[in-house]
Ligand SMILES: Cc1cc2nc3c(=O)[nH]c(=O)nc-3n(C[C@H](O)[C@H](O)[C@H](O)COP(=O)(O)OP(=O)(O)OC[C@H]3O[C@@H](n4cnc5c(N)ncnc54)[C@H](O)[C@@H]3O)c2cc1C
């Protein structure tokens with residue numbers, strides 16, 4: 001088990017749960033792809049688990065190494081298990097990757113504003129995910145499917161680099177078999193085993209069966225991909241204020257105090273990470289931000 | 290299917306949305322119905338490009354052939370897409386192989402016939418060019434994004 005300093009064992013929940021990490025135990029680890037893995041965590045003390053809204057994130061502390069923001073990728077209707085899907089990119093995510101079942105991490109959160117799943121009721125929903133961007137969108141998909149009758153057509157467009165990089169394969173296959181959900185997966189580069197679509201995820205937008213005038217789009221992925229996805233949606237006739245994106249910026253406090261995550265006049269941790277594209281449109285292309 | 294019965298299929302195809310009826314009628318004169326079985330090659334790199342296709346059902350893959358390794362798929366196309374613009378640009382040769390990934394039905398337009406009609410009716414030519422310019426723009430944008438390898442690095 002990773003070393004857990006005494007001073008980190010503060011588990012008061014409430015407001016201090018936002019400031020001091022609470023211990024969670026790793027119950028299961030799934031290796032999704034070569035560089036991505038999913039942790040299933042259980043609270044060390046709170047049997048009710050961690051209630052969250054789709055699109056919210058936690059600050060996850062690997063003791064002795066550091067803290068990183070990670071979106072919650074589990075089912076909001078099953079808060080007893082906390083699920084995070086992580087791609088290894090540096091020291092903290094690397095250390096997280098080396099932990100084993102039974103090890104402990106510190107959790108602060110949940111933080112931020114999530115996907116507008118309630119406001120979107122009555123509309124078609126188009127979910128566009130690229131790479132690891134499917135993780136923050138999965139809770140929204142669980143919610144949409146759990147309340148299926150409240151929405152029109154639901155479309156998931158997912159792009160990955162290669163077939164080996166596709167996340168949540170089994171779940172995607174299950175979703176694809178449903179009659180009330182349209183799932184399209186595409187890869188940038190195919191291989192001999194791949195019979196599906198090849199091309200970037202934005203190429204799926206024009207033929208996608210949703211009504212652009214009565215749809216809400218939820219997008220998460222690399223920023224370039226999100227920009228191109230917004231262009232494709234607007235070309236199809238969607239209103240800019242019906243498009244939502246999830247932003248990432250370096251974070252420290254997670255509660256709007258330190259200014260690390262500032263994005264123009266907004267704090268990504270507090271005002272986001274999910275924003276209406278309308279509120280960001282003047283910032284999105286600014287290189288210095 | 291007779292030529293006339295192709296008219297509604299052409300009129301419905303997204304590529305031709307908003308096209309004047311008289312222009313659709315001109316297209317019908319160059320059109321015929323085709324079907325490709327799974328695995329069938331529709332054209333190969335270097336072939337003369339004398340046709341283009343409106344896909345009605347199914348899926349086609351554009352491939353680049355690599356010696357000793359076989360074809361690598363660079364793009365897939367499906368219902369609602371249009372395939373092939375080499376018929377517009379001299380010397381009218383194909384740049385990719387095109388294979389049916391699954392049973393595919395399409396309407397094929399004869400490129401020579403279309404070039405003649407476009408030369409006779411500049412308005413039709415302009416409409417066709419405008420639509421292909423959109424397709425080319427979309428493909429160019431997609432290709433640039435593909436080249437960026439956006440998922441390769443971090444977000
Ligand atoms: C709100 C929010 C939610 C997030 N959700 C997830 C998630 O669910 N799963 C997940 O894997 N990651 C997620 N991230 C990104 C994650 O926080 C970073 O990958 C992590 O902080 C990297 O820490 P590190 O110490 O491992 O690497 P670092 O040393 O911090 O970074 C290593 C390299 O990756 C780059 N990098 C770091 N963070 C990012 C980033 N966010 N985008 C692009 N490049 C980056 C750095 O520039 C550097 O080159 C989220 C970020 C935010 C802000």
Ligand code: FES
Pocket residue numbers: 250251252253254255256257258259260261262267268269270
């Ligand atoms: S992370 Fe401190 S203000 Fe957002």
